[in-house]
Amino acid sequence: MLNAFEPRVVLQEVPGEVSLAWLVTGCPLACPGCHSQDSWDPHAGTPLTEARLNRWLDRYDGLVSCVLFFGGEWDRHSLLALLRHCRRLGLKTCLYTGRERISGLLMAELDYLKTGPWRAELGGLDSPYTNQQLRCLTTGELLNHHFRRAP
Numbered sequence: 001m002l003n004a005f006e007p008r009v010v011l012q013e014v015p016g017e018v019s020l021a022w023l024v025t026g027c028p029l030a031c032p033g034c035h036s037q038d039s040w041d042p043h044a045g046t047p048l049t050e051a052r053l054n055r056w057l058d059r060y061d062g063l064v065s066c067v068l069f070f071g072g073e074w075d076r077h078s079l080l081a082l083l084r085h086c087r088r089l090g091l092k093t094c095l096y097t098g099r100e101r102i103s104g105l106l107m108a109e110l111d112y113l114k115t116g117p118w119r120a121e122l123g124g125l126d127s128p129y130t131n132q133q134l135r136c137l138t139t140g141e142l143l144n145h146h147f148r149r150a151p
């Protein structure tokens, strides 16, 4: 079972989607300079059950088009169940992971995937030097350009 903090609705993290975003706790990667170190403890937050997900989706019924998970790939079984649940409800799915790669089983349940650990010297998705990539898995399109400000 994964734990997560309370979710929030976000407009920018997945271009073209209104996403219910969950910060899953227990990330084992320990990137230097991580902005979410309070989420490293897997006991932080509360259990991310389907019932809890449903309560929040009911609250934003008709508004949210996608469910975004910041992490959770370290418990593949639990995350797969949540992704499949979201898809059964007709919602798109996105994972932001600090890993370079994830399993094919997870990929098959995702519409969008952000890969790559946080490297402060390279910056995030809004940086031209970033090591991170956000892709639409349906088309293979790289979506990083949506995060860049015009010069």
Ligand code: SF4
Pocket: 027, 028, 029, 030, 031, 034, 035, 036, 037, 071, 097, 098, 099, 117, 118
């Ligand atoms: S992957 Fe993300 S949450 Fe995990 S340590 Fe790195 S920056 Fe922090």
